[in-house]
Amino acid sequence: MEKLILTFQRFAHYEAKGKSPLYEYWCNKIISHEPLLNLIKNIPISQPKPNLFFCICSVFKYEKSLSINSCF
DSSP states (O other), X not given: OHHHHHHHHHIIIIIITTTOHHHHHXXXXXXXXXXXXXXXXXXXXXXXXHHHHHHHHHHHHHOTTOOGGGGO
């Protein structure tokens, strides 16, 4: 879990800071939210976890017909 937290801390600092206040905010909230971390840790190792997670969030934002509950 520590490695995942570091991944989101790095993303907040190097990728989002000054470019995307929303993603920076989300990263800083995710690192202290154990249920989300447990969900995110299941993303395959070959995928960049912050990018994929934020992509999924964007899909749910724009696809009003989708519900996260309908995916599980």
